[in-house]
Amino acid sequence: MAEARRARQQRKRDRSREDILTAARAVLLRDGIASVTLEAVAREAGMSKTGLYYYFASKEALVFELMFAVWESQSERVRNAVDDVETGPEALAAVIRNTIGGFAPQMDDFRLAYLLSQVSGQSGLQLSPEQFTRIRPLNNALLSGTVEKLSETGQASVVEPRLLAFLAFVSALGLLTMKGLAESQGDPLLYSDEQLIDGLSKVFAAAAG
Incomplete structure (x- = not known):
């Protein structure tokens, strides 16, 4: 049971990480490198900046x-x-x-x-x-x-x-x-x-x- 729960949590983390990378790519290609801020990426990904920090420090x-x-x-x-x-x-x-x-x-x-x-x-x-x-x-x-x-x-x-x-x-x-x-x-x-x-x-x- 605990192992299955950990596996689900890991899959969720992986999906969230991929969502962030997809959002960052969209911002970069649309608006340029100068516009790739954590705030802009978090907004594109539909999550908080604090949540994004969990995956990427900068x-x-x-x-x-x-x-x-x-x-x-x-x-x-x-x-x-x-x-x-x-x-x-x-x-x-x-x-x-x-x-x-x-x-x-x-x-x-x-x-x-x-x-x-x-x-x-x-x-x-x-x-x-x-x-x-x-x-x-x-x-x-x-x-x-x-x-x-x-x-x-x-x-x-x-x-x-x-x-x-x-x-x-x-x-x-x-x-x-x-x-x-x-x-x-x-x-x-x-x-x-x-x-x-x-x-x-x-x-x-x-x-x-």
């Missing part, structure tokens, strides 16, 4: 969880795709495809995860050592499968496997940045997402030897 902690959720989902998506291929070049292509293809339909997620801290100025979005401790395993998980497959291939690549995998990932992020910039000005890129993915994959396949 705006910074709340925004970090929004960013972390995107990073975590991205890492899992890429890792699973890399697990499904055999060779190093195929793994590089999987990183590129599942970064560009994963974010292209959801550019708000991309901006939240990779651009927000750069454009928010002195909004206090500096990561703490504890937060970096949570992020680093995601980075390792995202790249480790590709590094392993590149190392197994036995071909002489232009650069060492870890750096090559990282460059494939950040090149995909760079393309997304340009795509977002062009589309925000009403002047879409000349090339389709599929052409960008295919072209960049071929470049890195060549680099992998």
Whole structure:
């Protein structure tokens, strides 16, 4: 009986936490980072500021969880795709495809995860050592499968496997940045997402030897 009650309470807490994150995301995307205050999020979530404090001690902690959720989902998506291929070049292509293809339909997620801290100025979005401790395993998980497959291939690549995998990932992020910039000005890129993915994959396949 007590165990069932604790389970119900935990499910309620999880739902409340998700409701808060959903509300914070809505405020951020609608009104901008400067408008993400605990008061605004509590109002959006239909709860008291005191109740929100039970889950998040600060705006910074709340925004970090929004960013972390995107990073975590991205890492899992890429890792699973890399697990499904055999060779190093195929793994590089999987990183590129599942970064560009994963974010292209959801550019708000991309901006939240990779651009927000750069454009928010002195909004206090500096990561703490504890937060970096949570992020680093995601980075390792995202790249480790590709590094392993590149190392197994036995071909002489232009650069060492870890750096090559990282460059494939950040090149995909760079393309997304340009795509977002062009589309925000009403002047879409000349090339389709599929052409960008295919072209960049071929470049890195060549680099992998």
